[in-house]
Amino acid sequence: ETIAGTNPLDPESYFHVTTDTTDGLPPHIIINWEAVTGRVYNVLWTPSLMEPFQPLEIGIQYPQSSYTDTVHAVESSGFYRVVVMLADYDSDGNGLPNDWEDEYGQSDPYADVDFDGFDNLSEFISGADPTNGASFFTASQTLAEVGGTNCFVVEWISIPDRLYSVQWSTNLASGFQILETDLEYPQNSYTDTTHNAESASFYKIKVQLK
Template sequence: MDPSGYESTDTSGLIPFIDNDVFDFAYGDTDNDERIIDAQYGSTALYVDGEDKLFGVNFADGRIKGYELEFYGSDKTFSAMFCRGNEMYGVNDFEPVGAEIVIDNATGLMWQQSDSLEGLNWEEALAYAEGLELGGYRDWRLPTAKELQGLVDYTRSPGTTASAAIDPIFSGTGITNENNEADFPWYWSGTTHENWENAEWAAYIAFGRAMGYEDSAWTDVHGAGCQRSDPKSGVLSENTTDFTYAASLDGLGGGYYQTDAPQGDAARVYNFVRCVRGGADGPDADTDGDGLTDWYEYNYASDATAMGAKADSDGDGVSNEDECTAGTIPTEEDSYFHLAGFSGSNSVESISWVSELDRTYTLEMSTNLTNGFTTVESGIATTAPTNTYLLDGTADAAFYRVLVE
């Protein structure tokens, strides 16, 4: 719970953005001229654009920002939390899947390679993800704040690499920011940023400059790669009490900023979307050993141990286990592995079946079921969403079946 604007000094009813039953945590010391939200923890990541900012996590207000090392003329101090082991944590292992999808083998998440191409409010962003069909998949969603933050490449920024702070395997739409500069968007997460008054804001990650209106000028106040929040909907207006409008330095562009933020954080209602699917620790992990991968269970039940392998969640006559094998969606009754049709007149010339990404198939034939099936071809690569196999037409009458390898 974000206590920004909280007027009391009593923090007993506040909930920090860290498990304080496990970790020691303290809000800012108001008796020592600190704000409640002065609880920033430093990291090892310096902002690559000038390196005068250190990225840190604020466990009081839930934001990740680049903090100026010399803050208002004095040296900025941070709390510290130390760790050891697993030096590969957070290192992405990206692999393209066709032209539209990128899989991160380090996390098991599958990402949209491009983006929404336009800014959307949060409700529109949810609807965009719900309606997205990409690479044969229809189960795309907004990423959580943690998932989206995991895409940030702190070696890149608009000012140093003329790119967004993300691996160049991804493409992104260019924008013009509040200072009339060529820039890159902020992207919505599906995570609500709750404060002590309401839940009307959602977290976003700035893959472009994190603009603010400070000292009567628009500037990159917190760095590409920071995490902040914006209103989920509405129209920012000069007449609101929360936001003020300011033109850019040359009189072009301009935008709204938060009047109660010390560095005048820019406020936007329309941010971009990069969708994700999957989840858990990796594509092949299976925590409960039921034959359903964690990725599969997490994606369709939001819990790596929630689905029953032999159950039929969508009532289409196919078990969750068989749908997992086929790569189909166990919560949609019209998504299941089946033959899509035949072509030909006197003899069958082709056979088609519904297919999915990351699957290969075997086609078998039998002219007499009592003698069993023989393999026509194995290792047939997917051409999702439908495969069509051309037959040689030598059999006057035959039975065919397709197996998922």
């Protein structure tokens, strides 16, 4: 309630989000909330609650209290989340915390100063060092015997305040299926007991802020 700026003594005072549509063609979805001074808002979207949320807009500052999604059609399936942060946590509203910017000397969320293919925002979310080209989020795959069957074990480095999801595919061109979502620190591995280790398998680990 402190972060949201609501009254903890009033049960009718809580942070909530509403949606509306624009009048133009094609119509777009408008996400609305009650903005409070000293807060920064990030708008996230996902096509399914089984998929991680992806940022649409970060660093929205008071008094702005809405965001119009011009990316996704009104008739498409989707879910929105608005994340509230204290402004002194991220004073410039770019999605990177102040102490992280101070530690690494980086303030552009979309810069890739170490040329490892991951921008600063991605490195912050994954817990990597944005100034070290050898530091980036990755996963490894090993074998383990479970009930007499060889299974793939996918491992990664996890950090607090993140959520991890595991996806699987037999073909990189056919898309990935979700195996598990909302895995939290300190868990840093997933054993796939569904698919036989002898079959062709590709795994993807997605990470998002909790």
